[in-house]
Amino acid sequence: AEQTYDVVVIGAGGAGFSAAIEANQAGAQVVLLEKMPTVGGNTLISGGEMNAPNNWVQQKLGITDDTADLFYEDTLKGGDNLGTPEMVRILADHALESAEWLRDEVKVEFLPDHLFQFGGHSRKRALIPVGHTGAELITKLKTKTEERGVTIKTSMKADALITNDEGRVTGVEATDASGNKIIFHANMGVVMASGGFGSNIEMRKKYNPEMDEKYMSTDTPGTTGDGIVMAEALGAKLANMEYIQTYPVCNPETGVISLVADSRFDGAILINQEGERFVEELERRDVISKAILAQTGGYSYQLWNQTIADIGKTIEAHQDEYDMLVKQGLLYKADTLEEAAKFFDVDIDTLKATVKKVNQYASTGDDLDFHHRGGLVSLETGPYYIQKAVPSVHHTMGGLVIDEKTHVINEEGSIIPGLYAAGEVTGVIHGTNRLGGNAIADIFTFGRIAGQQVVAEN
Numbered sequence: 001a002e003q004t005y006d007v008v009v010i011g012a013g014g015a016g017f018s019a020a021i022e023a024n025q026a027g028a029q030v031v032l033l034e035k036m037p038t039v040g041g042n043t044l045i046s047g048g049e050m051n052a053p054n055n056w057v058q059q060k061l062g063i064t065d066d067t068a069d070l071f072y073e074d075t076l077k078g079g080d081n082l083g084t085p086e087m088v089r090i091l092a093d094h095a096l097e098s099a100e101w102l103r104d105e106v107k108v109e110f111l112p113d114h115l116f117q118f119g120g121h122s123r124k125r126a127l128i129p130v131g132h133t134g135a136e137l138i139t140k141l142k143t144k145t146e147e148r149g150v151t152i153k154t155s156m157k158a159d160a161l162i163t164n165d166e167g168r169v170t171g172v173e174a175t176d177a178s179g180n181k182i183i184f185h186a187n188m189g190v191v192m193a194s195g196g197f198g199s200n201i202e203m204r205k206k207y208n209p210e211m212d213e214k215y216m217s218t219d220t221p222g223t224t225g226d227g228i229v230m231a232e233a234l235g236a237k238l239a240n241m242e243y244i245q246t247y248p249v250c251n252p253e254t255g256v257i258s259l260v261a262d263s264r265f266d267g268a269i270l271i272n273q274e275g276e277r278f279v280e281e282l283e284r285r286d287v288i289s290k291a292i293l294a295q296t297g298g299y300s301y302q303l304w305n306q307t308i309a310d311i312g313k314t315i316e317a318h319q320d321e322y323d324m325l326v327k328q329g330l331l332y333k334a335d336t337l338e339e340a341a342k343f344f345d346v347d348i349d350t351l352k353a354t355v356k357k358v359n360q361y362a363s364t365g366d367d368l369d370f371h372h373r374g375g376l377v378s379l380e381t382g383p384y385y386i387q388k389a390v391p392s393v394h395h396t397m398g399g400l401v402i403d404e405k406t407h408v409i410n411e412e413g414s415i416i417p418g419l420y421a422a423g424e425v426t427g428v429i430h431g432t433n434r435l436g437g438n439a440i441a442d443i444f445t446f447g448r449i450a451g452q453q454v455v456a457e458n
């Protein structure tokens with residue numbers, strides 16, 4: 001079977017949805033192909049937090065000294081300067097606009113008075129969608145997309161890009177749930193928004209042998225790097241493929257990211273089996289992950305008390321996850337430190353000494369051991385929460401090389417006509433290490449540009 005649209009978008013995560021909406025608003029007939037039975041990708045299961053410098057919640061909270069320049073510097077530095085500066089510049093300059101677009105056009109609701117400061121950021125600047133997950137983003141994007149008459153085809157896997165004699169991308173070969181081949185012709189172009197490759201162990205090992213079976217992944221099963229392979233077949237250039245990020249605090253049995261453990265951003269500490277802190281809790285994800293793997297057993301415990309729990313309310317926001325962790329014996333609520341230590345057989349005397357220091361540092365505002373950049377919070381009073389966690393593969397920084405207009409670039413350095421890409425499938429923004437809250441800012445900023453650009457060039 002054959003079908004014809006102006007624009008074909010591959011992958012219904014945040015990048016694909018925003019590209020589809022923009023292309024549609026610019027007047028194109030758009031189809032959005034998603035290989036899984038449901039839309040959302042990793043965007044859906046993420047925490048959904050989005051960095052935007054100088055945003056409206058910062059203003060409300062009295063944070064008046066954040067700028068696009070600071071965000072630019074944090075992002076470049078966070079990736080050890082391997083992100084492409086011109087691309088990071090675009091991200092920094094447009095992240096706020098992307099957030100406003102989500103708020104005003106897509107009707108995404110963000111918490112009015114709470115922000116996260118993820119590791120590597122010099123300011124608290126991450127907006128939090130209600131419910132603290134990407135579900136708020138994807139639900140609203142899906143509604144908007146359907147309202148506008150974009151065709152969404154789920155269980156429709158893109159297999160290959162089709163090119164004409166001049167090497168221009170003119171369509172996509174796909175397979176539906178029953179195994180039928182379908183050709184989607186694209187009059188204007190194709191936007192690749194198929195996400196990363198964290199769930200593809202073979203591909204991980206190909207680019208970084210260290211990232212083998214010993215790591216589980218936080219990603220959805222659809223995150224297998226298809227778009228990278230499809231574009232590579234046309235000579236696309238890849239960058240930063242060896243940089244694969246682990247998220248430091250995940251479920252030791254399933255690899256699933258822990259969002260309850262977002263209490264870390266409100267002051268929860270990390271300790272080892274011996275009861276000692278071993279890293280600054282707001283360090284970069286790669287640094288914390290490495291530090292955890294170097295501890296006894298290669299895991300960590302996150303410890304916090306009710307005071308901290310009440311700040312971000314991560315338990316209420318993620319009650320299902322909390323109940324599951326308790327049932328699995330991976331999280332324990334205790335009235336006293338003794339009880340918390342006993343549950344996981346942590347050395348109580350060392351833990352008490354650790355907590356005593358934390359309380360001192362909380363009162364002086366100076367963490368002499370690890371220089372906690374958010375300022376430690378006193379753990380003087382219970383009840384306490386203690387949770388076991390391990391690092392798990394979370395984000396692949398590498399991928400397709402795109403230019404400022406999201407054109408996909410080939411090995412010779414020229415544009416592959418008719419092909420655009422945005423989101424985790426691309427590899428030029430985050431360098432060695434993507435900072436928390438930067439994926440969401442990235443996918444909406446460049447997803448929108450891709451959708452606008454594919455129509456503008458026709």
Ligand code: ADP
Pocket residue numbers: 010011012013014015016033034035036039040041042043044156157158159193194195196222223224226227422423424425443
């Ligand atoms: P991003 O954050 O870049 O938007 P996501 O992981 O949120 O990435 O979304 C990517 C989506 O692309 C996922 O829903 C995934 O299932 C889908 N996808 C991956 N490969 C294909 C493919 N070959 N055909 C269609 N959809 C795909």
